[in-house]
Amino acid sequence: MGATAIFKCKMCGFETDELSLGPGFAVFLETFICQDCHHIMEKPINDDWQILEGYEECDRCRKNNLIKWDYTCPNCGDFMKLEPVGMWD
Ligand SMILES: [Zn+2]
Numbered sequence: 001m002g003a004t005a006i007f008k009c010k011m012c013g014f015e016t017d018e019l020s021l022g023p024g025f026a027v028f029l030e031t032f033i034c035q036d037c038h039h040i041m042e043k044p045i046n047d048d049w050q051i052l053e054g055y056e057e058c059d060r061c062r063k064n065n066l067i068k069w070d071y072t073c074p075n076c077g078d079f080m081k082l083e084p085v086g087m088w089d
């Protein structure tokens with residue numbers, strides 16, 4: 001079981017899509033940010049914290065330029081606040 005949540009920036013109002021976090025039934029998900037279009041998304045990772053093969057592309061721009069997201073706002077750089085939405089499994 002994991003949780004679904006969005007992240008909100010108090011400073012500028014930016015919000016992520018709904019993200020699935022933590023351990024799921026078969027995969028472990030981590031949040032990544034695209035260095036090209038600044039889209040934030042979850043990706044399944046392996047034990048070495050690498051994105052699983054075939055999932056390396058950005059969901060939005062399809063470039064292969066993702067880094068682990070540090071929970072800062074892509075607009076203003078402030079820390080974003082987690083807001084729980086629900087659960088997934
Ligand atoms: Zn912001």
Ligand SMILES: [Zn+2]
Binds near residue numbers: 035
């Ligand atoms: Zn992108």
